[in-house]
Amino acid sequence: MEFLEFKNHPNWGISHEENELKAIWREITKSKKFRNSVSEEQIRKIITELNFHKPIQYITEEAVFGPFILNVTPSVLIPRPETEELCFIIHQRINGDFNGNFIDIGTGSGAIAIYLKWKFPTATVNAIDISPSALQVAKRNAVQQQLFISFFQEDYLHSNIIEEIQADIVVSNPPYIAEFEKANMDANVLEYEPQSALFPENKNPLTFYQKIATDALKTKTPPRFIFLELNPLLAEETASLFESKYKVEIIPDLQMKKRFLVAELL
Ligand SMILES: C[S@@+](CC[C@H](N)C(=O)[O-])C[C@H]1O[C@@H](n2cnc3c(N)ncnc32)[C@H](O)[C@@H]1O
16 A cells, blocks of 8 residues: 555655755755855856855755745854754753843854744843854844844853843753864764854854853843753753753753753742
8 A cells, every 4th residue: 555655655765866966956945045046157156166066055045944935144053943943842851931131142044033033022032152253143143033132242151141131041052062073973064164153262062052051050030941952962061061050851852862951940
């Protein structure tokens, strides 16, 4: 029965490569950049770029995140499905009428901040990034979605923003990849995505988590919740940074990797 169903599928008998090509072509021709026309010269350029592992999102200059189609440039990380999962977890845990202060640390394309303002319209959403060019993209995305977000261009590792804005909820998908992990990374990520979004400047993959923990533990009004995307190799070490003051949970992603941390003030 199942076999027969597969045989009736329009893609039956088409090779994996052909299917992939169809999917790529669909992405290209429905994008804002190419949907009205795509010249032969552009097609040649696209093929060359794909051969050199350029991510399709940087070619079309857009990426899907939840219900949004966001602008992306090589200055920002392409938002990942895991980060959509993080947003979904926040949405499950926090009431929709929350009217406090969120901070999104390392906002990149603004994906998380935009999702938060959409789901929590009465909340104040703040977003910080060190990169002026990433912030330009994030601001453009927020304007396009007609969502008001306060953006800050600052080095979080030397900032006091959690205390200054008295953040109630901290959210972050920070740079967390260790140098030794480079060997197993795909060329499309390593060669095209911003290094500063992937690897912490001081080569310590815990550095952002340590700073968030220090800030949360020392401030007079500690954040009620902290939601983090994790390096699965360092999930327990990250959790231990918060345990003196927070009830900490590690949540797996859909691939069963220890990907998210939820900390609730005790
Ligand atoms: C892993 S990316 C996350 C981007 C986006 N939040 C997402 O989930 O798709 C990390 C972001 O942190 C920013 N970043 C790196 N170092 C930073 C620092 N010291 N202070 C603030 N932001 C920083 C990078 O520019 C990058 O946009």
